[in-house]
Amino acid sequence: MLETLVTGALLSVIGIYCVIAKKNLVKKMIGLGIFTNFIHLMLISTGFREGGIAPIIIRENVGFFAAYSVDPLPQALVLTSIVIQLSVTALGLSIAILAFRHFNTLDTEKMNKLKG
Amino acid sequence: MNKKIIVLCLMLALFFALVIGVFSLPSFSAWESKDVSRYYMDNSLEKTGSSSVVSAIVWDFRGFDTMGEETVLFTATAGILTLMAVGFRRRK
Amino acid sequence: MDVIIRTVTKGIFPFILLLGFSIIFHGHLTPGGSFPGGAVVASGFALVAVAFGLKGAEKLISEETVHLVEGLVALMLAGLILYESFVRKYVGLGGGFFGMWSSPTVLSLNVAGGLMVMSALVLIVFLVVRE
Numbered sequence: 001m002l003e004t005l006v007t008g009a010l011l012s013v014i015g016i017y018c019v020i021a022k023k024n025l026v027k028k029m030i031g032l033g034i035f036t037n038f039i040h041l042m043l044i045s046t047g048f049r050e051g052g053i054a055p056i057i058i059r060e061n062v063g064f065f066a067a068y069s070v071d072p073l074p075q076a077l078v079l080t081s082i083v084i085q086l087s088v089t090a091l092g093l094s095i096a097i098l099a100f101r102h103f104n105t106l107d108t109e110k111m112n113k114l115k116g
Numbered sequence: 117m118n119k120k121i122i123v124l125c126l127m128l129a130l131f132f133a134l135v136i137g138v139f140s141l142p143s144f145s146a147w148e149s150k151d152v153s154r155y156y157m158d159n160s161l162e163k164t165g166s167s168s169v170v171s172a173i174v175w176d177f178r179g180f181d182t183m184g185e186e187t188v189l190f191t192a193t194a195g196i197l198t199l200m201a202v203g204f205r206r207r208k
Numbered sequence: 209m210d211v212i213i214r215t216v217t218k219g220i221f222p223f224i225l226l227l228g229f230s231i232i233f234h235g236h237l238t239p240g241g242s243f244p245g246g247a248v249v250a251s252g253f254a255l256v257a258v259a260f261g262l263k264g265a266e267k268l269i270s271e272e273t274v275h276l277v278e279g280l281v282a283l284m285l286a287g288l289i290l291y292e293s294f295v296r297k298y299v300g301l302g303g304g305f306f307g308m309w310s311s312p313t314v315l316s317l318n319v320a321g322g323l324m325v326m327s328a329l330v331l332i333v334f335l336v337v338r339e
Contacts, residue, residue, distance in 0.1 A: 001144060009134040017127050021120065046144050047153075054239065055169040057161055059306060066157050069169075073153045076173040079243060080185045083325070087192035090332050094199045097339065165311035166236035174241065175317045179289045186324060190282055193328045200335050 001048060008042035025096045025106050029089060036085045040078045047071025209259050217259040224252035228326075235318035236311050242318045246325030253326075254333045262337055271334060278327040285320045288313065 015038060018031025047070050055072040057065055096106070103111050142149070156173055164172040174182055231238075232245035257265040292313050308315075 002138065005138045006135060009138060010131060013127050013131045013134065016130065017123065021123050048144060049147075055157070056237075056239065057167045057169070062161075066154065069157065071150065071153050072169045072173060073156065075170050076178065077181075079170070079174060080181055083185055083243060084188055087188055091192050091195055091199075094196050094336075097336075098199055098202060164314065166314045167306055167310070168236055168239060168241075170239065171236050171241050171314055171318070175289075175314050175321075176292065179293055182321070183286060183289045186282065186285055186321070189324070189328050190278070193278070193331055196332060196335055200339070 232322035236314040242321030246322040250329035
């Protein structure tokens, strides 16, 4: 149980490192995506239950549903966050297309020196 | 070379802070303290009529969060439409 | 594009649409709902846009239709959520307690949300492919 969270923390730190230390704009967006997705995995894994079933009420498990199912609340919150990550990635890549058209390069260190 | 070492030390410090934070959270099978989840699981079938608890939470119990998120999606689409029309020259 | 890709796309596109709409319509009985279902339907349209170019995709669904659907569905979604929070005080018509009509508000909200996600993703794909 705890090793899942520690692995998620390690990979989130790798994602943040990609945003800071890489010079290409597309690689920075990939790092943002890695970081966000592993934070989502860490959130969902807090609702773990050993020998648990999916949170769907069917006719066979109406009686003992509350004693065996996993936690449905973090799943609902992460569902909203996935759509927001999609919007951020789409807008970020559109701005990268526009920056490439203007500066003719995708290197953030060269974008400081040109006057447009 | 100097900058990379500073960034790596910063990332190591951040990782240790996250691990300390993870180990100091309460134990995760503590189902006695999960009041809100228990309320949603017990009352989802009578009050909403839907068999899937996740759908009932997203659309009925916390419907305003979903409305805000659809607004974000709509605004992002409008923003991409604006950005893609920047270099569009009209030929007369 | 290639002959193999075009032939396979012509054969498999209705089944992708069928799978997507099945995930959307059974959102209150099985896991899924509007967001994965909308993504599957949009990926079917993206496959047609990749295989046949933008002109082939325009023959299937024009861009003005997508704009119209997105605007109307956004208003309908806001109206349905406000109706459900303030006005609805009874559980829906039970036609079989675990059946298709056990909850009309969640069903119609899933359909509206699925159409909204599908139109947003299809619009993004069309705009980026055009460049």
